[in-house]
Amino acid sequence: MDAIPVGALIIGAKLFIIVNGLLVIAAYLVYFERKISAWMQNRIGPNRVGPLGLFQSFADVFKLWTKEDIVPAMVDKRYHLIAPLISMTVAMAAYAVIPFGEYYVNGANIMAVAPGINIGILYILAMSSIGVYGITLAGWSSNNKYSLLGGLRSAAQMISYELSMGLALIGALMISGSLDLVEIVKAQAGGKWNVIFQPLGFLIFLVAAFAETNRAPFDLPEAEPELVGGYHTEYSGMKFGLFYLAEYVNMFTASCLMALIYLGGWDIPFLYEQLAGIGIGQGNPLLGFIQFGVFFAKVVPMLFLFYWVRWSLPRFRYDQLMNLGWKIMLPLALANILLTGTGIMLLKHFGIM
């Protein structure tokens, strides 16, 4: 038997860390969602399980594991089973290309699962489009009219907002000149963050990201008052838990993307020059941790924004959602591309870029 190649071992270790880390992060996102919503409503929030209620989410997941998994008699059993798996798998697959830093060992960036993939953003967009299959299949296979409506809404909403999202990204891509997320972050080095040059693009991406992750005020697929829970009405136990965790993983993905593409990733002006000055440069493992910390410090405010908006704004009506998507966001995204293109052409013409 041949020895297992070292590369495969490293990839395996990365996958192990990413998958388990994501599950823990998703669990704690649920905890913080409950805490922050409680604070916004003058409540305390979960505080019983463990110190400050920190083990609440583990208790919740354990409860979901031990609950009976009810499969209604008339559902399409195959797709009913596959749908939550698709949701979760696809949500996690996006992390193959998301880099958490730029620390090289033997010439390979070890802060990403699959570093140096030159279709980074395209891959993430593709994955988030497949995510809609999970929700739509769940709605369809449940054999329940409300679930079906939820699934249909989800499909329509995702298609409408995916367009604006992609077009908003094009502005940032024109500036960076690459689809590779590491390259995009490099292009923003030294405080040239895309959010400064692309405020409109950032806003459109933000709104589209809310819609993509099915978060309020765009959580129409699961609108409780209208659709009794929407696509996950007929799910119970850990299958429901998978949808639930997938929603939070998607939220984390969207926050990572915003941090990477618009907020400069792990870049802070002058920080790395200073660090290199005191000996923390490439080759010092501390650099990787610092980059990860900086990156995380940018992701957390984005996550807070997700919670904040969810607990402040009421849900859109369906026609308002479609109006916003097609009549406002899409033209604005196109205008953004035009503006960016003109700006780049002018800057090149005058020789500034």
Next chain:
Amino acid sequence: MNIQHNIESERMSFWEKIYLPEIGRGLALTFKQMFKPTFTRQYPEEKWIPTGSYRGRPVLVLEEEGERCVACGLCSRVCPALAIEVRAAETDKVKERYPEKFEINMLRCIYCGFCEEVCPEEAIIMSKDYELVFINPQDAILGKDKLLIPIAQLQDRLEFLRQYR
């Protein structure tokens, strides 16, 4: 004619139609709320003590000489949920009558307070006890042993009844 005037979109100003400033105002409001004091009571540790006006579990008043109840049966008669059962008996004491059996079925009681209102002796009154948990239907039928409460513990309610009734 299907022409509407003064509809919402006409009443809104330009900045309201832009929608973003209004979102900002909404977000500011919720953000401010995060730093305000909470109103949560940590229930099993911090218990709420009701005032005299609270209608909790109905109880029988126990004086030094014995219970006040003379087993007239009015409470049983007036009870809309048929929760009270009284069986009278006689004694040689001054009061002559006492309830040999007095049972309230707490699964039936609706805490309306009619028994208290109708009682001529002020013998059955509503207490402050709201922690009513039973693990089987038999336990929920409270007999005299559980119903009789010393008068000292019921002063708030008696005070309230004297003042407002």
